[in-house]
Amino acid sequence: MKRYLLAATLVCAPVQAAADPSIPDIIDDHILPRFEALATTTDTLSHVAQETCLPASEDLRRAYGIAFxxxxxxxxxxxxxxxxxxxxxxxxxxxxxxxATPQALAKLIADQDPIAFDPDSYADVSIAARGFYALEFLIYDDALLQQGDAQYHCTLVQTVAADIAATAAAIHRDWVEEHADVLLTPGAEALYRNDEEVLRELLKALTAGLQFTQDSRLGRPLGTFERPRPTRAEARRSGRSARHVTLSLEALHDLAGHLAAGDAALTATLDQQFADALARLAELDVPVFAGVSDPQTRFRIEVLSQAVGTIRTTVLTGLGQALGVSAGFNALDGD
Structure with missing residues (x-):
């Protein structure tokens, strides 16, 4: 698996910061609401799966989409x-x-592995058989739906959904009970020594998110001109590939706005660049990027990718300078 791991070296820069972000506001308005929504929607997904585990169930698919x-x-x-x-x-x-995901699920189904009947132990299975992408295979992949016993398949849907909900609940709980305070109380012996290091972490999250959207969500299906890879698009079975780019850009725009607070010119630039990227995506009307094989559509997707790259450049240079933090950034991909 290619993981775009970020080796980011961020150091304080000898410039006067122009932006004046509020870390409490970022926590209260950007971070906590997102993890609360994740915990709430995945809990709903788990309950819906208990009531109707049939892959074709509209209620199940709707709950899955909202949680995703x-x-x-x-x-x-x-x-x-x-x-x-x-x-x-x-x-x-x-x-x-x-x-790895379809292989891991197919083995569980073929063996009728009893771990599928124990949601509390399911966290011990291969990580490839867990999470939203595993559940996508279980409710959308035609080949996997033909395999094994239908009742076991149903149980597996319920258990994967419960595992997702448990993971999301743990993340939310840790943010509320501990990690929000970690960001708010830096110190010499703490994880973050000062507010600059907290902002550094948030800037890294923003740059990483932009890179992942450009390199993976757009770059993987684009492949090369000679060899486009439409089947590598994210969540294509459920028709969500382009939707993920939209949701990611909207969330990253919100974080960028919080970080650029106090710098009107930079905020305006970022607003325009995010609006441009989102408008180009909306005009494409290619839910799963199947058009990467068509030269005209491919060109428009490449222009979209370049628009995301422009935002990255602004964030790494303009926003980093405005925060008084400079970013040296490398993306390392490994198998």
Whole structure:
């Protein structure tokens, strides 16, 4: 699996910060509401799955979509509670370049592994068989739906949904009970020594989220001109590929706005750049980026990717300077 791990070195820069963000506001208005929504919607998903586990159920698919929306809107916040026990990967094991998820699920189904009957123990299975992408296979993949016993398949849907809800609840609980205070109380012996290090973490989350959207959500299906890869689009089975780009950009725009607070010119620039990217995406009307093989559509998707890249440049240079923090950024991808 290619993981775009961020080796980000951020140091205080000898410039006068122009932006004046409020860390409490970022926590109260951006972070906590997203993880509360994730906990609430995944709990609903788990309850719906208990009532109707049939893959074709509109209620199940609707609950799945709403919960997945909540995760995508929070998925750039990959620090603190989401890092504990690889929770972010337990919710979202993707990209999956080796097809580990369908393989892991197919083995569970073929063996009728009894672990599917124990939601509390399900966290011990391969991380590829957990989370939103595993559940997508279970309720949308035609090949997997034909495999094994229908009742076991139903149980697996219920258990994966319950596991998602438990993971989301743990992340939310840790933010409310502990990690929000960690951001608010930096100190010499604390995880963050000062507010600048907290802002550094938040800037890294923003740059990482933009890179993941450009390199993975758009870059993977684009592939190369000679070899486009439409089947590598994120969540294509459920028709959510472009929706994830929209949700991600909207969430990242909100965080960027909070970080740029106090710098009117920079805020206006970021607002315009995010609006441009979102408008280009809306005009595409390609839910799963299947058009990457068509030269004209491909060109428009490439322009969208470049628009996201422009935002990244503004964030790494203009926003970093406005915060009094400079960012040296490398994306490392490994199998």
């Amino acid at each position: 929306d909540a995760w995508i809107s929070a998925s750039h916040l990959r620090f603190g509670p989401t890092e504990v026990d690889d929770r972010a990967f337990a919710l979202a094991f993707w990209p999956d370049s080796r097809g």
